[in-house]
Structure formats: C-alpha cells, structure tokens
Amino acid sequence: MEKLKVLFASSEVVPFAKTGGLADVAGSLPIALEELGLDVRVIMPKYASVKVAGKEATMGTGVKVYFIEHDDYFNRKELYGDKFGDYQDNLDRFVFFCKEALERCKKENFRPDIIQCNDWQTALIPVYLNTFYKYDPFFAKTKVLFTIHNMAYQGLFDKEQFPKMGLDWSLFTINYFEFYGKVNLMKAGLIYSDAISTVSPTYANEILTKEFGCGLEGVLKTRQDVLSGILNGIDYGVWNPAVDKKIFKKYSVENIEDKYLNKEMLQKESNFKIDRDIPTIGIISRLADQKGLDLLAKIIDDLLNMKVQFILLGTGDNKYHVLFEKMAKRHPKNTSINLKFDAVLAQKIYAGCDIFLMPSRYEPCGLGQMISFKYGTVPVVRQTGGLKDSVEEFDLKTRKGSGFTFETYKPEYFFNAVKKALQVYNHKEAWEALVKKIMKLDFSWKASAADYVKLYDNILKK
Numbered sequence: 193m194e195k196l197k198v199l200f201a202s203s204e205v206v207p208f209a210k211t212g213g214l215a216d217v218a219g220s221l222p223i224a225l226e227e228l229g230l231d232v233r234v235i236m237p238k239y240a241s242v243k244v245a246g247k248e249a250t251m252g253t254g255v256k257v258y259f260i261e262h263d264d265y266f267n268r269k270e271l272y273g274d275k276f277g278d279y280q281d282n283l284d285r286f287v288f289f290c291k292e293a294l295e296r297c298k299k300e301n302f303r304p305d306i307i308q309c310n311d312w313q314t315a316l317i318p319v320y321l322n323t324f325y326k327y328d329p330f331f332a333k334t335k336v337l338f339t340i341h342n343m344a345y346q347g348l349f350d351k352e353q354f355p356k357m358g359l360d361w362s363l364f365t366i367n368y369f370e371f372y373g374k375v376n377l378m379k380a381g382l383i384y385s386d387a388i389s390t391v392s393p394t395y396a397n398e399i400l401t402k403e404f405g406c407g408l409e410g411v412l413k414t415r416q417d418v419l420s421g422i423l424n425g426i427d428y429g430v431w432n433p434a435v436d437k438k439i440f441k442k443y444s445v446e447n448i449e450d451k452y453l454n455k456e457m458l459q460k461e462s463n464f465k466i467d468r469d470i471p472t473i474g475i476i477s478r479l480a481d482q483k484g485l486d487l488l489a490k491i492i493d494d495l496l497n498m499k500v501q502f503i504l505l506g507t508g509d510n511k512y513h514v515l516f517e518k519m520a521k522r523h524p525k526n527t528s529i530n531l532k533f534d535a536v537l538a539q540k541i542y543a544g545c546d547i548f549l550m551p552s553r554y555e556p557c558g559l560g561q562m563i564s565f566k567y568g569t570v571p572v573v574r575q576t577g578g579l580k581d582s583v584e585e586f587d588l589k590t591r592k593g594s595g596f597t598f599e600t601y602k603p604e605y606f607f608n609a610v611k612k613a614l615q616v617y618n619h620k621e622a623w624e625a626l627v628k629k630i631m632k633l634d635f636s637w638k639a640s641a642a643d644y645v646k647l648y649d650n651i652l653k654k
C-alpha cells in the first residue's frame with residue numbers, strides 16, 4: 193500500500209528556529225508520524241538561524257525538511273519582529289512562503305494527501321489551494337488540516353495590504369478575510385480548510401466561547417463538525433534527564449539522588465544558598481499576558497518572604513522585564529531573574545527545580561508541565577486548556593494526582609495552590625513518591641501521533 197503523504201507546514205521547527213511550543217511540535221510530531229509509516233515532509237522558511245547549507249535537511253529518522261529561501265524576507269535574526277514590533281513586511285513574507293510551499297511540492301514531485309498547516313503564517317495555503325490551484329490536477333486530491341496552536345495570534349493586517357495576497361477583492365468580506373475592517377489570515381484559513389484541530393481537547397471546547405475564541409468563536413462554531421483537539425506530546429529523545437547532555441548530571445527514577453545534585457548546581461549558579469531542603473521554584477515562559485504573570489506579580493513578594501528560592505527564565509513584553517528586574521532587587525538573596533531565551537539554562541531549571549509554575553490565563557496545550565513531569569519537577573498550574581488535560585490535582589491522603597491546580601483566575605487561588613505544593617514538599621516521603629510517579633508518566637507522541645493518523649484518515653474519507 194502506498195504511504196500516506198503529509199506536508200507539514202510550519203513557520204518554526206526545532207532544531208532550526210524556535211520562539212515557542214509550535215517549534216517543538218513541528219520538530220517532533222513529523223518524526224513520530226514517520227515512525228508510524230507515513231511519508232512526512234516538513235516545510236519552513238530559511239531564517240538566519242537555519243545553519244544548513246542548501247535547500248533541505250533531514251530530521252530524526254530521515255524526515256525531509258524543505259527550506260524556502262528568500263534572503264530579504266527570511267535571512268533575519270528574529271522570526272516575526274524585533275524590538276520595534278512586528279516586521280512591517282510580515283504579510284509579504286508569509287504570502288511568499290505559502291505560495292512557494294505549494295510550488296515546492298510540485299518541484300519535488302511530492303503530492304501530499306494532507307497538508308497540515310499550523311497557525312496564521314500558513315493559513316494562505318488552503319486559500320491558494322482553493323483559488324489559484326483549484327483546477328490544478330497536481331493537488332486534486334490534497335486536503336488541508338489547519339492546526340491552531342494559539343487563537344490569540346491570527347495574522348491581522350490593514351485592509352490596504354489586501355492586494356499583496358493577489359486575491360480578488362470579493363474575498364474581502366465578512367465570510368472570508370474581513371475582520372473588523374482588517375485582513376485576518378487565520379479566519380480565512382479556518383474557512384478554507386477541510387478540517388481544523390487544536391492542541392488539546394479542552395482548548396477545542398474553550399475556543400468556541402467568547403472568552404477564548406478571540407473574536408473567531410462564531411467562525412469556529414460554523415465549523416464545529418470538523419473541529420477536534422489532540423493533546424501535544426513531547427520528544428523524550430530531547431526532554432529526558434536520562435539522556436540530557438545539557439544538565440549538570442543525568443538522572444532517572446532509579447537514581448533520583450542525582451536530581452538533587454542538579455539542584456545544588458543550579459543553586460550555586462544562581463548564587464542561592466546551597467541547601468537541598470529549601471524548595472526551588474522555577475518558571476520558564478514567554479513573558480506575555482497569556483502566561484498569568486500578573487497573578488505571579490501579585491503573590492511574588494509574599495512567596496519570596498517564605499523559605500523558597502525562585503528562578504525565572506523568560507523574555508517578552510517590556511513591562512514584565514521591568515517588573516521582574518525590580519523584584520530581583522527587592523529579593524536579591526533568593527531570586528534569579530534571567531530575561532533571555534536560553535535553551536541550556538531551560539533544561540537546567542527543569543532538572544534543578546522542585547516546583548514549576550504555569551498560572552496561565554489560557555494555555556492551548558503547554559509543554560512546560562509535560563517537560564517538568566519528566567524531570568521530576570512538580571507543576572503548579574491553572575486548570576485551563578492542555579494544562580487541565582494533563583495535570584491532575586494531587587491528594588495527600590489518596591496519593592492520587594500529579595500536580596497542584598487552581599481554577600479561578602485570582603492571585604489568592606494561585607497562591608493557595610503554591611502553598612499546597614509547599615506543604616506536600618515538607619512531607620519528604622510523599623513528595624519523593626510524587627516526584628517518582630510523575631517522571632514515569634507518558635506524554636510522548638505515541639498516542640497523539642496515532643490520533644493524528646486517525647484524523648487524517650477521516651479527512652480523506654470525506
């Protein structure tokens with residue numbers, strides 16, 4: 193039987209370029225699909241961070257990655273913008289990418305059964321397939337799955353930019369691109385795709401509501417029959433303390449003692465007091481409103497007056513940079529604030545902390561909680577989106593559960609959840625059992641990749 197052919201289009205892919213979780217997904221799901229017997233090719237822009245000569249590379253067990261080259265558009269350090277904001281020519285850049293992605297299929301003679309598009313940067317692919325390429329026999333059988341990684345980033349542009357897409361003005365209506373007078377790429381992508389998915393079952397329900405739909409809940413409701421949610425997995429070839437070369441010392445459930453060597457080294461590097469009994473609390477996050485940092489800001493002084501150490505790694509909105517810098521000055525002894533993107537430090541934090549915070553306002557899936565499970569670092573999360581689908585409240589009596597959770601988006605609820613974690617931390621034996629238990633949880637791609645194959649099959653049956 194011929195292999196199912198999938199083109200996976202993403203604006204960022206680990207290990208070539210990353211700003212967030214999408215890159216992790218794009219760098220691991222295709223490999224898991226290939227292992228299930230599919231023929232998967234990945235396509236992405238060739239940014240300055242892509243240190244590969246030529247037009248393609250391979251990933252994992254031989255998944256081909258095609259790069260779209262255009263020095264003016266993509267040979268830049270950042271992916272979507274710099275400190276002055278989004279790049280002014282983002283629409284030109286991703287119009288070019290989407291057109292070239294389809295042309296590249298032809299050049300490679302790769303006729304995809306499914307094109308899996310991810311987020312607004314790829315949303316013009318289904319639009320072009322249904323317009324410019326509508327009668328092109330090469331794509332006659334190609335179907336599109338559009339995967340939403342975050343509803344909040346929709347690709348909005350001024351109306352004046354509409355002609356850049358080369359489409360007829362008749363598509364600038366409320367039924368296609370028009371969104372409160374602007375051009376909305378994600379909206380058109382949702383309308384033109386054969387099916388829509390998002391990265392957790394809970395988020396798939398949430399985005400149908402006003403609170404989480406970011407204005408597109410109405411459009412999504414009209415497509416509810418083809419909308420589903422599949423929880424992301426993570427790649428245990430990378431996110432695994434037993435093989436991780438970036439941490440101070442490798443460890444696993446069998447030699448959990450070595451996790452505490454990592455803790456001591458992290459304490460040392462952070463200029464903290466070296467003491468295994470002091471709980472270390474970490475956060476690694478884009479510094480954006482989505483991530484619940486306003487809640488953190490409200491509890492942080494009370495938290496840091498307790499016997500804890502706090503380490504933050506993140507970059508993003510300037511207001512949070514200012515806020516955390518000030519906080520570090522108020523609590524110099526037990527905080528370490530690292531306002532940058534640093535993949536090595538990230539892994540050291542996952543390994544060296546006891547507790548990991550994700551108080552997100554919303555979270556399509558979230559990878560941090562899954563990574564911290566594997567590293568034996570107990571997550572404290574808000575029950576939303578993928579956090580709700582992956583973290584279960586721990587109960588000291590029954591020993592059920594995998595972390596600490598809260599639902600109401602208020603600082604006191606968050607603080608209570610952190611305090612619950614700290615209480616259990618003081619029950620040494622219960623804590624260690626919890627740490628060992630979460631390290632054994634399986635959030636690999638195995639189950640989720642199989643769910644994608646089922647979804648592709650369903651799309652092709654229609």
Ligand code: ADP
Pocket residue numbers: 211212213214216476477478505506507532533534535538557558559560561
């Ligand atoms: P999002 O995609 O919304 O940013 P996710 O939890 O899905 O959130 O994925 C975030 C990923 O990016 C995780 O792998 C996390 O470890 C990583 N990450 C976030 N900020 C940083 C940073 N400043 N340095 C290194 N890694 C980071």
